[in-house]
Amino acid sequence: MTFDDPARADLPPADWATIFRAVLRHGRGVAGCALDIVFPPSCLACRKAVAVHGALCPVCWRQVGFIEKPYCERLGTPFAYDLGVPGLQSPEAMANPPVYQRARAVARFEDGPVRALIHRLKYGDRMELAKPLGLWMARAGAELLAEAVLLIPVPLHRRRLIWRQFNQANALAEVVGRASGKKVDPFALARVKRTVPQVGLTRSQRADNVQGAFKVPEGGSLAIMGRKVLLIDDVLTSGATLNAAARALLRGGAARVDVLVFARVVSAG
Numbered sequence: 252m253t254f255d256d257p258a259r260a261d262l263p264p265a266d267w268a269t270i271f272r273a274v275l276r277h278g279r280g281v282a283g284c285a286l287d288i289v290f291p292p293s294c295l296a297c298r299k300a301v302a303v304h305g306a307l308c309p310v311c312w313r314q315v316g317f318i319e320k321p322y323c324e325r326l327g328t329p330f331a332y333d334l335g336v337p338g339l340q341s342p343e344a345m346a347n348p349p350v351y352q353r354a355r356a357v358a359r360f361e362d363g364p365v366r367a368l369i370h371r372l373k374y375g376d377r378m379e380l381a382k383p384l385g386l387w388m389a390r391a392g393a394e395l396l397a398e399a400v401l402l403i404p405v406p407l408h409r410r411r412l413i414w415r416q417f418n419q420a421n422a423l424a425e426v427v428g429r430a431s432g433k434k435v436d437p438f439a440l441a442r443v444k445r446t447v448p449q450v451g452l453t454r455s456q457r458a459d460n461v462q463g464a465f466k467v468p469e470g471g472s473l474a475i476m477g478r479k480v481l482l483i484d485d486v487l488t489s490g491a492t493l494n495a496a497a498r499a500l501l502r503g504g505a506a507r508v509d510v511l512v513f514a515r516v517v518s519a520g
Contacts, residue, residue: 296364305383314363318356327354349490351497351508356515357391365514369485373419384513385426392511396431399481405496406442424483439471457491465496467503476504487515
């Protein structure tokens, strides 16, 4: 049957659009089935078979310490009990408030496969992990995303970026941006000081290490001036890096800075 077949003459334009969309869906479905045959869906953590790509198996899912309400309004750390008080802050937040306004995370860094997922993305060149992790972040940070105007990934120093070849915070921010419809600007903040890795440092050493590490470049001030900004990173440990980044953004003219990460350290120490 050709396009000028008289049998099609009575079809309205809307029906043509419906047929075209159905053909596209069928084509994508066939391609997806072929991909599943070549690369069967497997658990992001343990590699056991799962129903769809980008998922965890039931065993790994149960091991993830997802952070849900009730939690500290400021730090996003979970409370053991629901006291029924909206907007409640933890003693830590009141005693040592962060530079940023609010932080939200998907899960505890210490629990289940979370640490392994972060390390595989960050050091194992598992770039495909950015999509599922970023989508979880978009759901966990929906409240912050609703108010944010601009998403800014925590930048790497140029030498570390050259060595690593990619910035995991930027990869996550791109996914969160697409999911939420928010603009991502990886150039609104620069890391101008080359710091040593934070692993193994005390809280005070971490703060000293990143002091003055970030700066809003000349062009970045125009992007953030008077705007509510959402900083994106993979992990929140002591908060020193995010505090330093938030301080630079506020000094550069941002109206407010919130933080969204995939995982945060919750245990004391």
